[in-house]
Amino acid sequence: MTAASGKVASPRAAGEKPGGENQSVARALAILDLLAGQPEPLGVREIARRLRLAPSIAQRLIKTLANAGYLEQTDATLRYMIGYKAFHVGSSFVGQSSLHSAVMPELYVLAEQEISGFLGVRRDRSVVYLATVQSAGPVAVNHRPGAQTYLHSTAMGKALLAELSDDEVRMLLAHKPLPKLTERTKVALPQLIAELATVRRLGYATSDQENRQGFFSVGAVVRDVSGAAIAVISGAVPTAGLKQPDRTRIAQLVLSAARNASRKLGAPAARVTAAR
Incomplete structure (x- = not known):
């Protein structure tokens, strides 16, 4: 009482x-x-x-x-x-998803090109891995489904951030300092936001040894029937012996994989082919 x-x-x-x-x-x-x-x-x-x-x-x-x-x-x-x-519980989530069905064949195509492929989504201030297909390359780039990684240092994260406005990016990331994972990691928000403008123009993001030393990755978003970005595909390779033409080829392969998955999900043609 x-x-x-x-x-x-x-x-x-x-x-x-x-x-x-x-x-x-x-x-x-x-x-x-x-x-x-x-x-x-x-x-x-x-x-x-x-x-x-x-x-x-x-x-x-x-x-x-x-x-x-x-x-x-x-x-x-x-x-x-x-x-x-x-x-079993986690697998049931993935198994029920049409996203998984649309993306997995594309990840296997990347793996055949010696590019390790990943599927991820944004949850709050992190990227969560949903699926991984390891390439037959000599160096493993493996992330378990359910593992989390950073938005600011990965190609996956930057591709997802590019879907937000600059003000939304600031609100999302300005709450605490961004961790510097390698010498190349961009930790200043103005520098990161400037890069996101390039991501929107090209339709894909890159991370060149910014998240992990010795690895280059490309990320591109997957869109649903409404045209909204619901996930991201990335491909990663070791940087040893990597030339600029190799980087361009990998970017085009990852972008093509994301576009193919988006088409399977019924994304509008204009949103599939056009960069922002």
Whole structure:
């Protein structure tokens, strides 16, 4: 009962956070998000430390997720990694998407040209990888589906940013300094925004050792029936021995892949062929 009104306050459900969010569910999802981004399995105490949870709470949540198949425990170290059930859930999202059906053949075409192909979408201030097709080239450029990367340093990210106005880009990226990943990474917003004007003119973006030393990539957006950019295709190759004609050829192949996927999705012809 409140002193001011004399009314009985509604008791909040056990484990419910302000705004109707369930604390236990939120913590379990945080564990899944953490492990999804790790190259190696983690132990209970390390998971608890990173998420600032009591080890006993982390243990209960992890055991529940493991029993349901969303986490698996390694035999050698007894640490935990993402389980088959989580993969099943993620795969169902991709499998239900006409985007996936339109893009995957194009990624395989790129791979046949020794270009590793990627499909991604923007989520808030990051690019999320949805699919990867590794080329037969000597150097692997691999990103797991669900992994995230930066907007400002990747060809995928810059192609997506070019779909926004300059003011929208500033609002999206000006909240904190942009990380400098290599000596070539553009971290000044005016410099990045100037480059986006070129991206809009050409219809594709490039990243020349700006996200990862020794790799060149090209990104171009995929459009749906309304003409809106709903995803991005990129192709990446090692820079060793790469000449300017090679860069031009890769750009045209990636742009063609994005246009082909867009046509399959019913994008208006004018939006498929014309740069902004």
